[in-house]
Every structure is written in C-alpha cells, then in structure tokens.
Amino acid sequence: MATITPDKTLDxxxxxxxxxxxxxxxxxxxxxxxQVLEVITTDPGAKADIxxxxxxxxxxxLETVEEGGKIIFYLKKK
Amino acid sequence: MATERLAIIATKGTLDMAYPPLILASTAASLxxxxxxxxxxxxxxxxxxxxxxxxxxxxxxxxxxxxxxxxSMQNPxxxxxxSIFPGPPQIxxxxxxxxxxxxxxxxxxxxxxxxxxIPELLEACKxxxxxxxxCQMTMELFGYKYEDLIEGLxxxxxxxxxxNYVIEADKPMIIFV
Numbered sequence: 350m351a352t353i354t355p356d357k358t359l360d361x362x363x364x365x366x367x368x369x370x371x372x373x374x375x376x377x378x379x380x381x382x383x384q385v386l387e388v389i390t391t392d393p394g395a396k397a398d399i400x401x402x403x404x405x406x407x408x409x410x411l412e413t414v415e416e417g418g419k420i421i422f423y424l425k426k427k
Numbered sequence: 428m429a430t431e432r433l434a435i436i437a438t439k440g441t442l443d444m445a446y447p448p449l450i451l452a453s454t455a456a457s458l459x460x461x462x463x464x465x466x467x468x469x470x471x472x473x474x475x476x477x478x479x480x481x482x483x484x485x486x487x488x489x490x491x492x493x494x495x496x497x498x499s500m501q502n503p504x505x506x507x508x509x510s511i512f513p514g515p516p517q518i519x520x521x522x523x524x525x526x527x528x529x530x531x532x533x534x535x536x537x538x539x540x541x542x543x544x545i546p547e548l549l550e551a552c553k554x555x556x557x558x559x560x561x562c563q564m565t566m567e568l569f570g571y572k573y574e575d576l577i578e579g580l581x582x583x584x585x586x587x588x589x590x591n592y593v594i595e596a597d598k599p600m601i602i603f604v
Contacts, residue, residue, distance in 0.1 A: 363541040364541045364543075365540060365541045365542045365543075366450065366542075367450045367453055367454040367457075367543075367551075368541075368543055368551075370454055370457055371453055371454065371457050371551050371555070374457035374555070375554070392541075402457070402458060405458045405459065406458060406459060
C-alpha cells in the first residue's frame with residue numbers, strides 16, 4: 350500500500366517498451382524539482398527500465414509497488 | 428558534462444527491422460544522450476512518407492518467425508495450428524499474398540500487445556530531438572526525393588558527415604542495425 354501522495358499520475362497501462370520510459374520522461378519534465386510522479390505500468394520490462402531511467406537521469410525512485418498485475422513507481426524529480 | 432553521442436545506422440526496410448533503431452534512438456534520447464539515426468539503403472523506407480505505411484515482414488527466408496496469432500484471433504483452431512507448427516512453413520512463403528497476410532497479422536499482433544507502431548515511434552524520436560538523417564547516396568540510387576520523405580529530417584548527408592558527427596563527441600557509440 351502506497352503512502353506517497355503524487356503530484357502527478359501517468360497511467361501507462363497496456364503500453365510496452367519503449368513507451369513507458371518515453372512517457373515517463375515527458376511527464377516528469379512538466380513537474381518542478383522535488384515533486385513526485387506516479388507511473389502505473391503493466392509492462393514487465395518496465396520493472397528494470399524505469400529504475401535504469403532514474404539511474405541515468407538522476408531522478409530518485411522512491412518506491413515500487415506491485416499489485417494486481419500492475420507495477421507502480423514513485424519518482425521524485427531531481 | 429562530456430558529450431555522449433549514440434549513432435544508429437538503419438539499413439533494413441522490413442517491419443521487424445524498423446523497430447530496433449527507433450526504439451533504441453527514442454529511448455537513448457530520453458535518457459539524455461545525443462542521438463542520431465542514419466537511414467541508408469532499405470532503411471530509407473522507414474522514413475519514406477508512403478512506404479513507411481507499407482513495411483512488410485516475409486515468412487520466406489525467416490525460419491525464426493513464430494506461429495503467433497494476434498490475441499483476438501486465438502481460438503482452439505489457431506492454438507492447435509500454433510502447437511503443431513513452430514512457425515509458418517517456408518514453402519508457404521511462395522504463395523501469392525502470403526507476405527501481405529503475415530504483415531497484416533504482425534501489425535495486428537503489435538497493436539493488440541500495446542506496442543507502438545512505426546509512425547508513433549518516429550514521432551517519439553522527433554519529440555526527443557533525435558536527429559534523423561537520410562543517406563544522400565542511397566536516396567539518389569533509389570530515386571527518392573527529399574520531399575518523398577517525412578517532415579522533420581536533417582538534410583541528406585554522406586558517410587563522412589555522419590562519421591564526423593559521431594566521432595567528435597567525447598563518448599561516441601555506433602550501433603549498426
């Protein structure tokens with residue numbers, strides 16, 4: 350159960366590589382530094398790809414939640 | 428920060444081979460890497476206004492093609508076919524219309540799996556500021572004019588321009604597709 354309140358939510362359910370990462374990049378651009386983006390995906394590949402995106406871009410991956418076939422990421426903008 | 432440049436060379440014009448360069452390019456650019464794709468030979472079809480919608484996948488000469496039906500077409504009959512044949516038998520490739528049928532099925536499968544299509548990936552590349560460079564020499568070879576190609580491309584370039592673009596980066600990388 351997530352305890353983080355996101356400033357924005359991106360629902361990338363049903364989309365596959367590379368779309369979740371591309372949409373995440375676009376969504377996080379619209380936030381201010383320190384704000385939190387929630388990314389909902391159903392793509393198993395995103396499990397490794399979103400952390401790789403964060404690692405590369407410097408945004409902080411606060412938490413990853415898996416529930417009912419969905420993988421939900423909480424990213425804090427650097 | 429040192430400049431990092433990823434250059435991808437797209438030489439193939441089949442539906443399956445159009446994906447890797449565009450997926451890698453759009454993703455690399457999203458990760459903050461300066462990225463360019465050089466489209467040469469049949470790869471030019473990927474950025475050809477008309478031909479980009481007609482990219483095909485052929486069963487013949489492609490023994491790795493699985494017998495995969497789109498989810499909406501999966502039923503006891505198609506499941507039985509999939510369980511008997513690992514892929515479309517090579518001989519079927521010579522039947523007229525088979526390449527079109529396979530291409531149609533592949534596009535349907537791609538759509539139903541939520542995988543982006545080629546025009547969408549090209550848009551994503553442009554949005555992420557990937558440089559899309561058509562090869563001057565092959566354009567002339569195939570009789571493609573600049574206006575036959577999609578909007579938003581870099582000017583046609585030759586090998587030297589491209590190599591120079593890549594190598595002047597502090598960290599250059601080239602992928603050949």
